[in-house]
Amino acid sequence: MSKSFFAGRVALSAAMLALVAGGAQAQTKIKTKSSSQGKQKVVVSTMGQSGVGITLANLDKSVPPCDDFFQFANGNWLKNNPIPASETGWGGFNQLRNRNRDVARGILEKVAADRTAKPGTNAQKVGDFYASAMDSMAVERAGLKYLQPRLDKINAIQDVAGVQRYLADPKNVGKGWYGFGVGQDSKNSTLYAVQVRQGGLTLADRDYYLKDDTRSKTIRAAYRTYQVNLFKMLGDDQATAEKNADAVTRIETRMAKASRDRVALRDRESNYNKMTVAQATAAYPNLDFPLRLKESGLSGAKDIIVGQPDYLKEANAMIKDEPIADQKQYLRWHLVESVTSALPKAYVDEAFRFSQVISGAKVPQARWKRAFAATDGALGEAFGQLYVDQDFSPAAKARAKQMVENMRMAYAERIQATEWMSAATKAEALKKLNAFVVKIGYPDKWKDYSKLNISRESALNNLFAVSEFNTYDNLGHFGQPVDRTVWGMTPPTVNAYYNASLNEIVFPAGILQSPFYDPKADDAVNYGGIGAVIGHEMTHGFDDQGRKVDSEGNLRDWWTKEDGEKFMAKADVVGKQYDAFSPLDSVHVNGKLTMGENLADLGGLTIAYAAFMKTPQAKANKMIDGFTPEQRFFLSWAQIWRINQRPETTRQLVQTDPHSPGQFRTIGPLQNFPEFQKAFDCKDGDKMVRSAANRAKIW
The missing domain is CATH 1.10.1380.10 (Neutral endopeptidase , domain2)
Structure with missing residues (x-):
């Protein structure tokens, strides 16, 4: 079981973040005071040094921060950044993902243009795969030539035994x-x-x-x-x-x-x-x-x-x-539907027209973006080696590693200070926390693609080759020692995950950039960004499902009965809170489906804040752009979740995605967070303040 920081719709997950900078903006200090109607309003004064990492132009100061902090932190950005026609949503995640794709495109076009790469090398395979995916004329000329033998194989099935043989063959696709x-x-x-x-x-x-x-x-x-x-x-x-x-x-x-x-x-x-x-x-x-x-x-x-x-x-x-005839059509459908991206344009267009109903996108993505996604999915670590050489330094990896260890120490202190947990359960929790394996940037041992044959002859045949390679690679694990070096995401991915069976937290190079992490920004920005991500993944080890796995990755109940009941009672409070969130008319977040991610957001923010408060910046309490360190921490958290999303996509994700919509990932934890309310001088009765009786607190 693995849990990712962000999921959307590109295969199983999509990840999007933005490059945020703020040095040239006006310096502001945010205060609140009551108007004659009893509502809070924002009062702006210029003071404090200029900083990096919080984009002041994104703020909508007409919205009181204690009323809707998502809109306060992002309102002007939301107004000024409509969704591009080819996208299902547009936010900070998309912008960072686009930035990484641009870097990747330069690498891919270079290796695709190089016809001198030695056969069998990663460069040859990456270049040929991308080139074949981009060669629309070759795809049109081929038509169904490379698909037909597989269709014929399905057509030859005559009985149940034939269906069984087809399903048993690892080479079959769909x-x-x-x-x-x-x-x-x-x-x-x-x-x-x-x-x-x-x-x-x-x-x-x-x-x-x-x-x-x-x-x-x-x-x-x-x-x-x-x-x-x-x-x-x-x-x-x-x-x-x-x-x-x-x-x-x-x-x-x-x-x-x-x-x-x-x-x-x-x-x-x-x-x-x-x-x-x-x-x-x-x-x-x-x-x-x-x-x-x-x-x-x-x-x-x-x-x-x-x-x-x-x-x-x-x-x-x-x-x-x-009926066998119907089963054959089922197999025929799934063969074709699984490879439409490598078939002639008419097939691609039909697939897109159907996806429009689900996502609301207006036009298809550019071919090179689709080709990049296919290459990253097929040869992620072969391409990833080329990517990190250009776009991720050893120094960045070392800095991220240190931040993880700071977060681990902060988490240990929170566990030890937890009043509702017994000593026995605390000991097991600390054992698990200390056993977390941390993977940062890219694998220490790269995947071996020597058995995968890729050529420029056919984009479709390349997909078939990758499918067969991945199937046999998976089957080949049986009987072998568990490989603890494997990665579930590729280096350019803007995401992170926790894998319970390996008890590991993983942060690809793609997410270790602004606004999550910026070496030029102050600690408040970095702890509100990548710090909260790290804390999020750590908390998955202790969410409603991750808590059932021990320090060695085994499904085992290591909690006392009383502690387990106390935890679930606290988790149920979170579930009810998110059940009430409604991004669209008649659409409500499913608090049970999103439970693990909501607990991870709340826990991650809690631990990141505790770690941040140990930094020299937090202790010095100096203003930057008119904001206190604590305010900058919470603004950093809010600005990474900015997003405009099509209603069709929102409806689909609420039904299928274990993550809550961005605005609720922002405000949900903060409504339970007294430190946030103190930082912005929020009062009882404000929308961003839950009453003490309804407040969720776990760590």
């Missing part, structure tokens, strides 16, 4: 009836285990198939149009395309009904069900696990960890009783 792979055993983190889980849906969430609200119906209608048009492009006539689309949707709807929802999937214990291979084979005979294991090189496996037994029971029934 979703199957269930997820299958190798990963750490959650209850024995020193071993890799075979794992199976629910899967097989095209739409982003099971509820899109099942709900009858207007938006779900609109998405299903657009999905059917997308399916019919793709089937027609594959050669089906209108009636056949409609029949095949209906078959795929019927199968996927049946899968959706058997699938657990996203809240249920967060419960680690209920999603861990270990069976012997013999037991799993007897329970799900039609899935033919012995064949799947044999074809995957896993014949030595004795056990299988089943994530969702009820789903597997339904998948087992479906393979036997669904």
Whole structure:
């Protein structure tokens, strides 16, 4: 299980941050005082030295900071930065991501232009992959040439045994009836285990198939149009395309009904069900696990960890009783839909038209941006070596490492000072905290791509090669010592994550830049930015699910019963707070789905503030741009979350994303934070102040 700092919609996650600078802005001091109507207003005076890292022009001083701190800190930026047509949202994260992409583009175009790279080298593979993705004319000329043999393979299936053989072949691409792979055993983190889980849906969430609200119906209608048009492009006539689309949707709807929802999937214990291979084979005979294991090189496996037994029971029934003709269309659909990005423009356009209904984007992203994303996803560490050589210094890595250790010390003090936790649980918590592995910037051991063959002949064949390489790379872990050097994100990624099974916190080079970290900025800016990120990832080790994992990465309850109950009572307060947040009419944040991220935001900000208060800047208490050090800390936190977002995207993310919308990630923790309220002289009754009885405090 891993938890990322930010998630959106680029595959599983997207990350966006902004370069923020403030030296040339007017110097201001923010105070508040009551008006005749009893409302607070902002009074501005010029005083204090000029600083870096807080963009004063972003502030909307017409909004009292104790009324809506997100708008106060970001209001003018929100007004002056409309969403570009190709984007689903636009905020600080997007701007930093764009900046990193620009750096990456220069590197990629250089290696793509270099035809002298030695065959088999990372430079050759990165250059050829990017060049083939950019070669739209070659893609158009190829048409379905490189896809047809795989379509023929599906067409040749005649019976259930044929479906079983197809699903068992690691070389095949596209979703199957269930997820299958190798990963750490959650209850024995020193071993890799075979794992199976629910899967097989095209739409982003099971509820899109099942709900009858207007938006779900609109998405299903657009999905059917997308399916019919793709089937027609594959050669089906209108009636056949409609029949095949209906078959795929019927199968996927049946899968959706058997699938657990996203809240249920967060419960680690209920999603861990270990069976012997013999037991799993007897329970799900039609899935033919012995064949799947044999074809995957896993014949030595004795056990299988089943994530969702009820789903597997339904998948087992479906393979036997669904018409073979319909199952073939399901496999055909998922093959084609998974590789539209490398097919002719007509396929890309259909995929985009469907995505518009989900995201609200007006035009597709530029081809080079899509090609970069594909290259980063396919050869992330091969490209990452070239990226960090140009864009991330050893000094930056060392500075970030020191900040992590400062945060670790601050967290230890908070654990020791926690009044509601017993000595026994504190000892285990400190043991886990001290055992956190810290990864910064880029891997110490780079991924070996020597078995991956990439050429300029076909962008589609390159996708197939990458899929096969990744599958066998995953399967190859079985029986080997657990590799604790692996990374789950590539170096340019503007994100961070916590991995419970490895008990590690990871910060790619892409996020270790302004506004999260700026060596020219004061400590308030850096602790309000990267400090809060570090604290966020650390807190995932102690959120409602991470707390169930011990210092060695094993799923084990190390809390006393009383302490566990006290923690969950405090967490429930947070859940109820976020349930009440509404970014759009009739749309509410799901406090249970977002629980882990909300706890991490609150904990991360708490620990970052405690660490910041130990710095010379905090102790000196000198104004910069008219703000106290504490005010600059909270402004830094608020400005990293600035974002304008399309309503379609907001609706999708509220349903599918475990992170709350940006404005609530800003104000949610602060409403519980007496130190914030003191810094801006907020009073009881202000919107940014929760009453003591309703306030959440954990660490």
